[in-house]
Amino acid sequence: MAQISKSALAAIAALAVVALTAQGALAHASEQGFVLLLPTDVYIAAGGASVALTVVLLALLPPGAAEALFRTVRMWPASAALRHVTSCLAAVVLAFLVWRGFTGSRDPSVNPMPLFVWTVWWIGMVSVQGLIGNHWRWTNPWTGPAALLTKLTGSRAPWRYPRRLGHWPALGIFLLFAGFLLADPAPTDPARLAAYAGAYWYVALLGLVLFGPAWMVRAEGITVLMRIYARMGLLGRARGRVAAGLPGWQVISMKAPPLALAVFTLVLLGTGSFDGLNETFWWMGVLGVNPLEFPGRSAVIAQTLIGLVVCNLALIAAFAACLWLGERIAGTRRPLKQAFCLFAPSILPIALGYHVAHYLTAILVDGQYVAKALNDPLGNGANLLGLGDFYVTTGFFNTPGTVKVIWLSQAGAVVIGHVIAILLAHALALRDTPGTRRAVLGQAPLAAFMVAYTVFGLWLLASPRGL
Structure with missing residues (x-):
C-alpha cells in the first residue's frame, strides 16, 4: 500500500506540473494587476485537464490509497x-x-x-x-x-x-x-x-x-x-x-463539522470568488458600467452586496445539487445534510488556493509598503530597518519573464488546491461509503463540479479588471 501511495502521489504531482509548464501563452496576474496582453487558454485548459486526470487516476486506485496520502508524522x-x-x-x-x-x-x-x-x-x-x-x-x-x-x-x-x-x-x-x-x-x-x-x-x-x-x-x-x-x-x-502531513490531513482526522460550519466553509470560497469576479470587465458589463470610467464603489454598493449574497447562495446550491445527484447515482441515499457536512471541508483547499492566487500581486506590491511602515512606524523619519530612501517598485509587472512566473505561481496555487480537494473528497467518500465503486460513482458529480471550478478560477485570474 505504501508503494502504491507513493506512485499515486508522484502521478498526481506530474499532472499538476502539466498546468505549470504549458507553453505558448503569456498572461497577467490578478488583483488590481495589469491588463492581459496575450491569451491564457493554454494554461486554463491545462489546469482543467490536470484536475480532470486526477479524478480519473483516483478512480483507478485501490481502496485506501487516497487516505494513505494524508498519513502524518x-x-x-x-x-x-x-x-x-x-x-x-x-x-x-x-x-x-x-x-x-x-x-x-x-x-x-x-x-x-x-x-x-x-x-x-x-x-x-x-x-x-x-x-x-x-x-x-x-x-x-x-x-x-x-x-x-x-x-x-x-x-x-x-x-x-x-x-x-x-x-x-x-x-x-x-x-x-x-x-x-x-x-x-x-x-x-x-x-x-x-x-x-x-x-x-x-x-x-x-x-x-x-x-x-x-x-x-x-x-x-x-x-x-x-x-x-x-x-x-x-x-x-x-x-x-x-x-x-499533506495539507488537509486534519480534515481527514476530524469529525464532520456541524451545518453552520460547513456552510461557512462554502461561503469562504464563494466570497473569495466574488472578490475576483466583481473586478472583472464581465461583471462591469452585468452592472451596465463602463470599466474604463468606473464611477466609484459608492455607486454600486447595493449591486455588490446583492452579488455577494447571490454568488454564495448559487455556490451552496450547486454544491448541494452535486451531492444530491451523487447520492442517487451511488444509491447510498444518505441524507443531504449529512453529505453536505461530510464533504464541505473538501472545499477548503480550493478556497485557500484561490485566496493565495488572488492576492499574490497585492502582497508583492503592498508588502513593500508594509516594509516602509515597519521602517518608520511613527512617521517621524526613523530608519529602524535600515531601508533609507526605499522606493516601492512594480517593475516586475513590466517584464514578460516575471509576469509569466507570477501567473504560473497563481495558476499553480489554484490547480494544486483543486487536486488536494479531489484527494480529500475521495478519501472522505471511501471512509463513509461502503464499496469503492459506490464511492467513485457518488463522487462523480462533485468531481465534475471541482473541474469546472478550476477552469472558472483560472478564468478569474486571467480576466481583465476594471477597478
Whole structure:
C-alpha cells in the first residue's frame, strides 16, 4: 500500500506540473494587476485537464490509497506556552495600529492601520494559517486580555453560550466583514478602518468575558475563520503532539463539522470568488458600467452586496445539487445534510488556493509598503530597518519573464488546491461509503463540479479588471 501511495502521489504531482509548464501563452496576474496582453487558454485548459486526470487516476486506485496520502508524522509534544503573553502583545499592536489610524497619515499606503489589516493580516496571516498551521492560538488579540481580566477580578464568565446558536453568529459576522471589504466606499481609509477595528475588538472581548471560550470558538467570526483554515495547515496536533502531513490531513482526522460550519466553509470560497469576479470587465458589463470610467464603489454598493449574497447562495446550491445527484447515482441515499457536512471541508483547499492566487500581486506590491511602515512606524523619519530612501517598485509587472512566473505561481496555487480537494473528497467518500465503486460513482458529480471550478478560477485570474 505504501508503494502504491507513493506512485499515486508522484502521478498526481506530474499532472499538476502539466498546468505549470504549458507553453505558448503569456498572461497577467490578478488583483488590481495589469491588463492581459496575450491569451491564457493554454494554461486554463491545462489546469482543467490536470484536475480532470486526477479524478480519473483516483478512480483507478485501490481502496485506501487516497487516505494513505494524508498519513502524518508525529513529532515533539504540543504546547501552548506563552500564548496569553503573545495574545496581549497582539492586543498592544492592535491598539497602536488603531491609534495610528486616527492620528497618522490619511494615505492608506503610508498609514500602518490599513497596511497591517489588509496586507499583513487578511493576506499574509490568513495564508500562513492555512498553509503552515494554527498561529492564531498565539496571535489572536483577545484570549490574553480576557485571561488577564479573569485573573485580576477573580470572576469567570457569568453566562453560558446558547448551544442552539452554534456557529451561525460567526457566519453572520464574516458576511458583514465581507460586505465591508467588497462594498464599503472606503475600506482602506485609516480612521474609518480604525474605528471599526477598535469597536469590533471591544465587542469580541466583551463576548469572551461574558460567555467564556465558547464565544471565541463559535461566535467570533475572525477566530472561526482562522480555525477553519487551520485544518488545512501542514502542521497540527495529533494525540498531544505536533504532527505534519499533506495539507488537509486534519480534515481527514476530524469529525464532520456541524451545518453552520460547513456552510461557512462554502461561503469562504464563494466570497473569495466574488472578490475576483466583481473586478472583472464581465461583471462591469452585468452592472451596465463602463470599466474604463468606473464611477466609484459608492455607486454600486447595493449591486455588490446583492452579488455577494447571490454568488454564495448559487455556490451552496450547486454544491448541494452535486451531492444530491451523487447520492442517487451511488444509491447510498444518505441524507443531504449529512453529505453536505461530510464533504464541505473538501472545499477548503480550493478556497485557500484561490485566496493565495488572488492576492499574490497585492502582497508583492503592498508588502513593500508594509516594509516602509515597519521602517518608520511613527512617521517621524526613523530608519529602524535600515531601508533609507526605499522606493516601492512594480517593475516586475513590466517584464514578460516575471509576469509569466507570477501567473504560473497563481495558476499553480489554484490547480494544486483543486487536486488536494479531489484527494480529500475521495478519501472522505471511501471512509463513509461502503464499496469503492459506490464511492467513485457518488463522487462523480462533485468531481465534475471541482473541474469546472478550476477552469472558472483560472478564468478569474486571467480576466481583465476594471477597478
